[in-house]
Amino acid sequence: MLDKEEVDSSKDNRSYDNDQNAVERGQQRFKTYYKGQELVDEEEWGSFWNILFVPLPACFWIAQSHPSSAQMNAICKQLKVYFSSTYEDDSFRMTSPYSLKWFPNELAWCLNISRQVLKRDEKLSKLHDFIVEQNSSGVINRQEAVSMLPPILLQVEPGDKVLDMCAAPGSKTAQLLDMLGAKNNSSVERQSLVVANDANLKRCWMLTHQLKRFSCPYLVITNHEAQRFPVEMHFNKILCDVPCSGDGTLRKSPDLWKRWYADTGMNLHSLQIAILLRGCDLLEPGGRLVYSTCSFNPVENEAVVAEVLRRRSTQIFLIDVKHLLPNLKFRKGLTSWKVKNNAEELGFFNCYEEVPLHRRKKIPPSLFPKDDLEDLGLNKCIRILPHDQDTGGFFIAVLERASRDTQDTVEMNIYDKEKSFIKTRRISRLISDDPFERLSSVNISLLKTIADFYGLDEELLSNHLMTRNSDTERVRRIYYLSEQVKFIVENSIGNLNRLTSTDGNEKYAYRVVHGGLRCFEAMDSKYQVECPYRIVFEGAPLIASRMSKRLEHIHDEEIWDFLLHIKDTIKISEIPFVDLRTNLEQTSPGSVIFCFTNESTKDYLTAWLGPSMLSIFVATEDIRLLQSHISRNYISLNDMLNNDA
Template identity: 30%
Template sequence: MGGIRRNKRRQNHDKKPRDPSDWSGHKDGRGYKDILRENAKFVDFYRAQKLTDSEEELQEMVRAFQRDLPASFRITGFRSQAVAVRNIIESQFFRELAILKEQQAAESGDCPVVEPKCLTWYPDRMAWQLNLSRKDIRREEAYFKLHNFLISETDSGNISRQETVSMIPTLVLDVQSHHKVLDMCAAPGSKTAQLIEAIHSDETQIPEGLVVANDSDNSRCYLLVHQAKRLQSSNFIVTNHDATIFPKIHLTQADGSSSVMKFDRVLCDAPCSGDGTMRKNADIWPKWNGANSCNLHGIQYRVAKRGLELLAVGGKMVYSTCSLNPVEDEAVIARILSECEDTVELVDVSAEVPGLKFKPGLSQWVLADKENKFYAKFDEVPEVHHSLMRPSMFPPPVGEVEKLHLERCMRILPHQQDTGGFFVACLQKKAPCPWENKKTYETSEKNVENGKRPNADDETRTNPKKKQSRYQGFKEDPFIYLKKEDAETEFEEVKNFFEVSDVLRKEMFLTRCATSRKNLYFTSMLVRNILESNQDRLKVINTGVKAFAKCENKGSPCALRLAQEGSLMTIPFIKKRIVTPTKADLETMLLANDIDLPPKIADLSEVARNQLNALITGSIALIYEEKEDGKTSLLVELVGWKGKETLRAYVPKNERIHFLRLIGGDTSKFEKNKFDIKRGIQQNQQKSDPEVKIQEPPQSLVDTESIIQKAT
């Protein structure tokens, strides 16, 4: 309450400053004291669970947990430039690492070998893992180019720096472009990005399906918004709800009737204790105890149960955690399967990730209290722990557990392929769950087929109206769609100026301000239906791609211009004001800063000059294409502005370097070596203080640079 801290800690002014020579226990003699990565309870607990086949393998698992997590990333799959980005990584950055490895081996025979590893179970060589941690890449000058590349390409949305095991759930979910997908606990959004890529597998069409990304934390929802903006999806909605009580989503049919929308795919990446992430979150080591998982079992079960209720019959739900504790994993799955009887089954999805090493799910496990005392049955639990440990957390009886086929679950251990720990299970819904109102469900499905409105009385009886909770978080601007019958002159101007295809219908565009229309956002018709049919039911944080933006009066007859933030979704559907520059033209435009004078049209190629001279002042689309064997090998689509005598590309700095890399242009203007900058500062300081030491670049880096220059 308030903002007054009444019991303010007193400052100890008499405390002596710490002796700099006393850095015992600190890594590399600097920074915070290293966390001791040891916990006997952790080892004893997982020895009792029999996760591994032998004591030697258990110790190997523990040693893997004690090492830093290797860096991994994946290339955004649905972009037309994805293959080109992959080729650049393999031919340029990995080649430099190979040369650097040779130089390091020449200097010291025991130097660690730096090798990128392709994740073979991920499609099309689009995912990679390095035997370097993020900290190593950031701190070592030898990898500064790789570090700059990872940062800039992540900002532009062309790669995602994602943990290896985190890529698995969406692969086994098998999402198609027509699927309606719900990500129940989505933030920070790396798995959500994979789902978006899956429904946009065909770039030439607007998908029939959509992705609804939900998170209960209002502030974390904006991480999801950031992911969506990078991927430019028109079929994406961010919502802010408690996943255990996620509301039903209604759709309005053509005849005005209403139906409940069910999802074809549900991703339930449940909140967990996270002991599988101990390689990157070392603070879990001293805090870990077996009882922590018991506190999370209930909410994990309720999230999974609600996910099954929202799932359509025939659909799939993936339940995953970054915890190895069976109480959070098999116990939740066993409880769900037991209560669902034969309406839900556990599916073997190991074929979706060929080559992935994992352990099958457990059929027997034990629970532990804070003192690490083990209990195999609920009858053994003291009454004092009955509120912590419940019967549903223990394994089902032997006769029943065999019918559940818990061995179809997958548990990834860190030593198997040098990753974090993870658990994945896939459930398929064969019929409505027993606790669902069967009569209401069948009536609703039948009415949808016949185009009739469901019985409102049944809905009221089964779901009594609750008192509406107070809105928490930032109040979002409204979503106001254009109407087909309205005579908005702005959209007609845009349609005629760019000759917009009929695929982008007027009703797909919305604005966020009722009084003035500075920007037009684009969504699919399904997204519009959901937003307009659930205004009082669904708390929407963000949706839509920025397609057109208001431009200042610069001599253009059209008040709106193309927005680079939505170029991938809009440029394929316009027919006029398209310019096809050469590689040299594109490089000239990308190297020009916003503060510099834009390139003159007279300095461009003859092809570009002729196309530009035929156009009046205003926004244009720049399309650069490379072909191999008659097929498009690279397609770059940018937004620009044609002035009277100049041409400017409306591309942010972080995207400029990306496009320059794609076309093989000079990126030195944007590549900054922070270590060189630091040396420059040290040299300036040395002039006034000769004792200041200058950190010289490692010889292996100098040799590598010279070899690369000779090769090129």
């Protein structure tokens, strides 16, 4: 009789065997399907197949809107020199890191080793820690190389209204925000809008946390199924990175082998069409939409694009963007493919007419290639195969909407049938019970107090400051919202009782999870304060650029380092820097902002000034990130790469 440990061991072995068998079966299904599709020529199949088992190299892009971007790029160039000859160890082989030539300003880098090696190898532990720290601070963003392409091809500019239809986990949205922030064009800032939408509420809250570091007043996070996104507003730039089977990520996620089936892509096909159709209907005339998947499967890619082009033939067309991708190796879109017959071992349907009648509900004609594919311009689509340039697999189609539709007989939009959706779907109380209200209509005297205390433009604040409805009796939190964001939140489900269209019908309201930028928060003070509202850390960059009072400029790195090491509270009399101490002694109690600037850094620190004390109001993790931004806290290259030194 086996004892308990032996029984558990035998179960583990059986589990491993089962997993291994599942992997091998998935690999055989994959090989049979894509060889049948003639995805690559027979002579290059070995190269394509073998690289699927090689882990992806670690890649990241540098946030050009971040004040430390130039310094980070310089460090990457030093890494390139350090590894100019092959660096070889018993456990790994590393060649020189390189910048991705097709990324704007060459601000994306590939370390040429996998994330697993970077994480586990002791000799690279400090380099790994440095990369993790810079990712947390927002200086860099770790992301698979090909996943960086859709935002680049969207070509966003200040003043654009951008919709990311399936935004989580948020890497592409972060890229869009960085591209807009780097333009620094304040004259059109108020017209910019980025809506990050996701169908999963938990992922929406994750987006809120991930994107707050951009301190962006024109960001809204919504919770909708993408194919049912409200049509009250149209956008001139739309990113449509749809749910897919994901077999282009096998190098990153080898567990996918166990559950790889051809019909996974077939089952997603109709949803992908519905999402892309809704994206086209939300696109302004002359606007641009990027459709993308991380799948090799043509039924998720070319078949979807072709069907949408047929249904929106007078509105939407494909454009050629190869000139935007210098030094990127890619293939043209397919103009022929096959549809798997899962009822027959290893078989394919040659045409839709071969599909049995009882199976046609699940196998629609849109899965099949037709004679119009060249006329539709599918060769303008972009296919990226992993063995071409050591990447993952990816598909991209860039579409534009005609400046004016050529005829009026456009198919009736599917959202015409969805007006009952608001009433029938269960709505989270986290969203519906707390709409935004304009601060100017809730408490105009408070608005005047804040404007005068911080030296802000009262008229500007009256147009942009809002609070949540639950705060109206005693305002606790105040948000800064751009012009376009205000339209979204004022047409949210929380305001459903106000929403009627001109014909008397209910509007289809937005489910807003987060909107704008939190800037002010009420303080409970034991002493008299002219304005008991402090500036919060995430809103400091925006407010500091507009305020003429209570802003302390710091240029001395020693003073800045001292402020960052204050443990919550310090007596003003104990501050060792005379000019700073004098300025604070002459400032009335209330919130202050310290702004540190040098040639490579611009950072903000929010604090509360009492009659005799200074309190720092920044979370510990944010303090650590601020400390990492100043030059003398960047670890030297020698220390980073020589742990024994």
